[in-house]
Ligand code: NAD
């Protein structure tokens with residue numbers, strides 16, 4: 083039985099990871115400041131250290147005696163990064179360096195959340211890990227910075243790590259009420275309530291929507307693959323979906339006719355984004371991801387069952 087630290091363990095992805103670790107008999111310690119995460123997401127049996135992932139003394143304490151650290155705590159919004167550049171940088175890059183620094187003493191392996199946002203606009207689809215990263219957002223730049231610091235941590239300080247470049251993750255427990263939430267939770271929340279949805283721009287922009295179960299499998303594989311060479315992997319399905327098609331698919335999952343409005347395009351919006359999963363399938367042992375329609379039905383079922391987050395506005 084191993085003990086793992088999950089930073090951001092009260093959040094959407096972190097709480098699914100905690101369930102998987104507990105289910106296989108491991109112990110879980112969570113560090114979270116509950117800024118977007120929910121105490122309700124903390125599973126029985128998990129210890130919570132409440133505080134800031136960029137606080138070195140707290141993170142050192144959280145790291146004591148652990149066999150590995152999953153680092154997920156971040157301000158996970160491209161839009162918030164545009165508005166509060168310095169504040170998000172402190173958490174998104176500063177937090178990662180704090181975690182890597184605390185992992186140094188015990189050479190604790192770190193599997194951490196990077197993002198497809200590191201790629202920015204790419205000419206060739208699907209995007210492979212060999213593409214030259216050109217982030218278009220401060221959020222993406224901080225994730226790329228996290229990867230670079232992980233490389234230094236391995237080469238200079240012997241800290242094993244693995245970076246997972248998540249594409250657009252979705253699933254139950256993603257807060258439908260937050261304007262900074264992912265498009266799937268927003269569309270599902272609004273359509274299930276009979277409300278209209280707003281598409282930013284013409285809706286022909288594409289994304290690669292990854293079910294959260296696939297992300298959890300990638301994190302577990304990433305922990306096994308962590309090394310001082312600091313590898314990074316795409317976590318994606320390889321299937322592009324336009325936002326327009328997504329709106330239709332969500333409407334079908336909700337059993338409603340879609341009421342779609344169009345707003346102005348977002349600043350710094352990436353037009354086309356879908357990844358090549360071949361490397362992660364080979365190196366992390368990932369199987370094919372669940373089809374989108376099936377995943378959407380699970381989100382809608384969770385919402386209709388009275389999700390804890392559905393009544394909370396943050
Ligand atoms: P989330 O907001 O649900 O989870 C983030 C967690 O981190 C929350 O529990 C929050 O309270 C916590 N947190 C934020 N700032 C903190 C701080 N200063 N100190 C301690 N805890 C803090 O988001 P998520 O979707 O679960 O994202 C998890 C990770 O995956 C993030 O690193 C995010 O950047 C990354 N990621 C997510 C997606 C996606 O589509 N959801 C895609 C790419 C990468």
Ligand code: UD1
Nearest residue numbers: 158160197198199249250262263264265268280281282287
């Ligand atoms: C998302 C992630 C980010 C991750 C990145 C990886 C979230 C909140 N953010 O950013 O953490 O690093 O993927 O690629 O999951 N849209 C609408 N209407 C809405 C909401 C969104 O049209 O009401 C559109 C957006 O303009 C965008 C697409 O849907 O084109 C996806 O948006 P969003 O879910 O916010 O994700 P990204 O910005 O791609």
